[in-house]
Amino acid sequence: xxxxxxxxxxxxxxxxxxxxxxxxxxxxxxxxxxxxxxxxxxxxxxxxxxxxxxxxxxxxxxxxxxxxxxxxxxxxxxxxxxxxxxxxxxxxxxxxxxxxxxxxxxxxxxxxxxxxxxxxxxxxxxxxxxxxxxxxxxxxxxxxxxxxxxxxxxxxxxxxxxxxxxxxxxxxxxxxxxxxxxxxxxxxxxxxxxxxxxxxxxxxxxxxxxxxxxxxxxxxxxxxxxxxxxxxxxxxxxxxxxxxxxxxxxxxxxxxxxxxxxxxxxxxxxxxxxxxxxxxxxxxxxxxxxxxxxxxxxxxxxxxxxxxxxxxxxxxxxxxxxxxxxx
Amino acid sequence: xxxxxxxxxxxxxxxxxxxxxxxxxxxxxxxxxxxxxxxxxxxxxxxxxxxxxxxxxxxxxxxxxxxxxxxxxxxxxxxxxxxxxxxxxxxxxxxxxxxxxxxxxxxxxxxxxxxxxxxxxxxxxxxxxxxxxxxxxxxxxxxxxxxxxxxxxxxxxxxxxxxxxxxxxxxxxxxxxxxxxxxxxxxxxxxxxxxxxxxxxxxxxxxxxxxxxxxxxxxxxxxxxxxxxxxxxxxxxxxxxxxxxxxxxxxxxxxxxxxxxxxxxxxxxxxxxxxxxxxxxxxxxx
Numbered sequence: 001x002x003x004x005x006x007x008x009x010x011x012x013x014x015x016x017x018x019x020x021x022x023x024x025x026x027x028x029x030x031x032x033x034x035x036x037x038x039x040x041x042x043x044x045x046x047x048x049x050x051x052x053x054x055x056x057x058x059x060x061x062x063x064x065x066x067x068x069x070x071x072x073x074x075x076x077x078x079x080x081x082x083x084x085x086x087x088x089x090x091x092x093x094x095x096x097x098x099x100x101x102x103x104x105x106x107x108x109x110x111x112x113x114x115x116x117x118x119x120x121x122x123x124x125x126x127x128x129x130x131x132x133x134x135x136x137x138x139x140x141x142x143x144x145x146x147x148x149x150x151x152x153x154x155x156x157x158x159x160x161x162x163x164x165x166x167x168x169x170x171x172x173x174x175x176x177x178x179x180x181x182x183x184x185x186x187x188x189x190x191x192x193x194x195x196x197x198x199x200x201x202x203x204x205x206x207x208x209x210x211x212x213x214x215x216x217x218x219x220x221x222x223x224x225x226x227x228x229x230x231x232x233x234x235x236x237x238x239x240x241x242x243x244x245x246x247x248x249x250x251x252x253x254x255x256x257x258x259x260x261x262x263x264x265x266x267x268x269x270x271x272x273x274x275x276x277x278x279x280x281x282x283x284x285x286x287x288x289x290x291x292x293x294x295x296x297x298x299x300x301x302x303x304x305x306x307x308x309x310x311x312x313x314x315x316x317x318x319x320x321x322x323x324x325x326x327x
Numbered sequence: 328x329x330x331x332x333x334x335x336x337x338x339x340x341x342x343x344x345x346x347x348x349x350x351x352x353x354x355x356x357x358x359x360x361x362x363x364x365x366x367x368x369x370x371x372x373x374x375x376x377x378x379x380x381x382x383x384x385x386x387x388x389x390x391x392x393x394x395x396x397x398x399x400x401x402x403x404x405x406x407x408x409x410x411x412x413x414x415x416x417x418x419x420x421x422x423x424x425x426x427x428x429x430x431x432x433x434x435x436x437x438x439x440x441x442x443x444x445x446x447x448x449x450x451x452x453x454x455x456x457x458x459x460x461x462x463x464x465x466x467x468x469x470x471x472x473x474x475x476x477x478x479x480x481x482x483x484x485x486x487x488x489x490x491x492x493x494x495x496x497x498x499x500x501x502x503x504x505x506x507x508x509x510x511x512x513x514x515x516x517x518x519x520x521x522x523x524x525x526x527x528x529x530x531x532x533x534x535x536x537x538x539x540x541x542x543x544x545x546x547x548x549x550x551x552x553x554x555x556x557x558x559x560x561x562x563x564x565x566x567x568x569x570x571x572x573x574x575x576x577x578x579x580x581x582x583x584x585x586x587x588x589x590x591x592x593x594x595x596x597x598x599x600x601x602x603x604x605x606x607x608x609x610x611x612x613x
Contacts, residue, residue, distance in 0.1 A: 005417040008401070023390040033401065038394070040384075042414035047400030064393065084399030271422075282423045312417070320422055 003285060004042035006311040008035040013305030014056055015292045019064040022297040024081070026067060027311055028055035034069050036081065039296060039303070042313055046084045050077060057098045061105030066127070068108060070096025076110055078127060088127070094118040098154035098165075101127070107141065109163050111151035120150040122165065124177065142180055153196040155205060157219055164219070166193030166207055172222055186222045188215055194234065195292070200241040208237040214248050216274065228272045228279075236292045242299030244274040249290030249304055269293065269304055269314075273325050280325055285312050347372065357381050358566070359408070377411065380566065530557070531606035532584050535573040537561075538597040542570075549596065550576050554583025575606055 009029035016027045018039065028034040032051040037044050053073030060067045060081065067079040072095035078088030092112050099110035108127045114120035124142040149169035156163055157174065162183070164174050170189030173182050191211035198205045204225065208214045214237040216226040228237070234250040251267040267289055268282040288307030295302045301315040347364040354360075359379040367373045386394075398405050402413075454462045534546075543561050550556060557579050562571035578584040584605075592603040 001421070002419055003417050005415040006413060007415065008413045021387065021390055023386070023393060035400075037414075041409050043409040044398070044402045044405065044413050045396060046398050046402045049400050064389070082393075082396050280424060282425065283420060284423075285417070285420050314420070317422065319424075323424060 001315055001317050003315075004313040006035075006037055006042055006044070006313065007309070008037070008044055008047065008311075009033075009309050011054075012288070012307040012309055013291050013311060014054065015058050016294050016303055016305040016311060017058055017060060018294050018296055018303070019060045020062045020297065021064070024060070024064060025294075025303055025311070025313070026058050026060055027305055028058045028069060029305075029309065030054035032071070032073075034058055034067070036067070036084075037311075039301070039313060048077075048079045048084055048086075050086050051075065053095065056096060057100075057110075059100045059108075061101045062103065063105070066101075066105065068099050068101060068127075070099040070110055072096075090125070092123075093121070098151055100154055100156055102156050102160040104160060107160065109154055109156065111146075111154055111165065114146075114150045120146040122146060122151060122154070122163070122175065124163075142177060144175060144180060149192075152192050152194060153207075155196050155198060158202055164196065164205070164222070166196050168192040170209060170211065172196075172207065172217065174222055184222050186217075186224070188217075188224045189213065191233075195236040197236075197238050197294075199239040200297075204239070206237045206239050206246055208234040208248065208250065210234070214246065214272075216246070226274065226277050228277055230266075230270065232266050233289075235290055236304075238293045238295045238302070239274065240295055240299050241297055246272045246274045247293055247295070247302060248272060249293040251286075251289030251307075253289070267306070269302075276325065276327060278325075280323070281320075283314060285314075286310065354381070378566070379408065530579070530581055530584050531575050531577045532588055533573060533575055533604055533606045534591065535602045536599050537570055537572050537574060537601070538599050539569050539572065541574075541597065546574055546576070549591070550587055553578070553587040553590070555579040 006025075006027070009027065009031050011030035013027055013029045016025060018025055023039055024045065025037045025039045026034060027037065032053060032055065033047040033049050034051075034055050035044060035047045048067065048069065051069065051071040051073055052075075053071045055069050055071045057070045058068065064081055066087070067081045068076065069079070070076045070092075074092050074095055076090040076092060076096050076099060077086055079085065080087050092110075094113045094115050096110050097113050099108060101108050106126065106128050107124055109122060109124050111122045112118065112120060122144040123140040125140045126138075146165075146167075149167040149171065151165045152168050153166035154163060155165075161178070162174050162176055164172065166172050166189075169187075170191055170193060171185060171187045172189075172193065174184040175181065176183040189207065189209040189211050191209050193207050193209050195208040196205050198219070202219060204216055204218055206214055206216050210233040212230050212233060214228040214230075214234045215224055216228075216239075217224055228234075228246060228248060230248060230250065232251050233253060234248050236249045238247050239245075240247070248270045267286045268284050269290060270279050271281040271283075272279050286304065286306035286308055287310075290304045290306050292305045293302065294304075301313060303311055303313045305311045347366065350361065350363040352359065352361045357380060359381055361377045361379070363375045363377075365373050365375070402410065451459065451461055453460050453465045455465050456467045458465065534550075537546075541561065543559060546559055546561055547556070550559075555578070556576060558577040559574065560577075561574040563569065564571055576584075576587070578587065588603050588605065591601055594601045594603075
């Protein structure tokens with residue numbers, strides 16, 4: 001395969017995400033401008049200029065009309081995808097670590113860091129009546145303080161009734177939004193959970209943890225189903241929408257990269273069989289750890305964003321589809 | 328999209344030596360070719376030609392609508408199509424499948440075991456004590472016997488000193504002549520003429536002057552009546568997927584191939600007259 005190399009960011013990529021149809025790819029980085037690209041040819045549609053700090057989290061609603069980004073400049077912004085104009089702005093007490101639209105995109109959840117003497121908080125906001133003034137002044141629909149380790153990843157559960165958060169200490173918590181409190185809690189990881197991604201149907205999700213493993217959980221009751229082991233911290237993991245495959249990306253920590261060669265760093269995307277937990281393929285490419293991975297919704301290509309600041313759009317060769325896992 | 332006039336003759340190019348020629352963009356039969364000029368560090372003109380393939384896809388209304396949006400932000404001034412500043416095609420990367428990762432290790436172990444077994448069967452002889460083991464594994468290696476034989480070798484200086492040369496002579500008898508891995512078959516024996524292409528070539532014919540629109544299926548229909556075929560190779564242009572006007576057919580029997588040449592040479596096919604001959608062995612093969 002000949003990957004498309006997208007170089008629109010000056011600093012390391014933090015998160016990449018496809019929209020529902022997969023024709024647009026959103027990316028954010030530690031420079032202050034999230035980008036949006038046409039996934040088919042790698043053409044850049046535009047950038048969302050306005051943040052003043054590293055952008056940690058992005059999401060797009062299912063109609064691909066509104067784009068949300070949370071940044072280290074203590075703000076959450078909403079944008080019009082068609083024009084790149086800011087339509088909503090929300091000041092937060094500390095930097096926004098995670099953000100996600102609910103499936104209906106009527107609501108959005110975001111979490112803030114527990115830095116600068118501030119508590120880590122999960123907020124649910126109504127984004128239907130969004131305009132620059134009212135979003136900031138209106139109180140959130142729900143605010144949950146998190147006393148334990150801070151939230152590092154966040155997902156909406158089925159039919160927007162729960163949210164699932166991954167924490168810095170490896171805990172996973174499910175929150176009931178009607179009661180506003182935790183309804184389930186498991187601790188299967190022993191290090192920070194960098195990323196969580198649902199499968200196509202929302203029945204399972206895969207976590208990526210700094211404890212060198214990725215794990216598959218059921219969404220309903222947070223039962224640990226599978227474990228994928230590696231030798232390096234895992235920064236991101238995604239489930240193929242068409243095959244029983246899980247792709248893991250990670251590598252040496254960014255601060256240790258300069259002391260090791262690219263070979264030793266293991267910066268490959270690693271493909272595991274979802275059921276047998278066995279690695280079957282690797283794809284090289286990045287010069288630094290992979291920070292974020294995403295499968296195209298048609299399952300025929302995937303994208304990875306790395307600490308090296310590049311996004312690589314990879315379309316699978318026929319050999320990938322012909323490949324039969326031996327068991 | 329406006330297409331700038333690109334009819335510039337070489338004479339024009341010489342005239343405007345100081346200034347850089349204007350970038351151009353040509354769109355023809357599904358390919359867009361852009362040409363840009365710039366000066367490199369040595370103040371020399373560099374011409375960059377990029378070829379894009381224009382594809383049409385049927386997509387849903389929403390996606391089609393999104394494709395028409397004007398660019399914004401940092402891409403506001405970009406032209407339609409990927410901007411070479413932000414989008415590159417990187418070099419080929421292959422997915423490495425690693426299911427049989429453990430198997431090569433096993434084979435290596437087997438080879439070691441074989442050698443070990445060989446030693447036990449008496450194929451190996453120690454140079455110091457003439458026992459059934461490698462010299463390096465000799466239990467008397469550090470002992471007086473070893474030192475003694477070495478001394479004998481030095482002092483005596485005769486043609487057959489100690490066990491050393493004897494062992495060397497013995498080796499060729501037991502182990503076969505070295506066979507490079509590329510010449511080995513599955514059992515490790517030497518195989519002559521392993522290259523299947525070479526064997527095939529005597530049964531292959533070359534058909535040239537084919538029309539551009541020829542497909543593999545057409546070709547198959549054309550040559551099938553002459554006998555069983557083992558392989559058809561139709562040369563195609565990588566970018567456009569069109570036929571490059573020649574093909575090779577590998578028959579299973581030489582007689583069939585000869586028959587095909589006899590009948591097809593000069594045969595009118597698709598408004599062209601075919602040229603069919605024996606395939607010449609490629610020169611760069613050996």
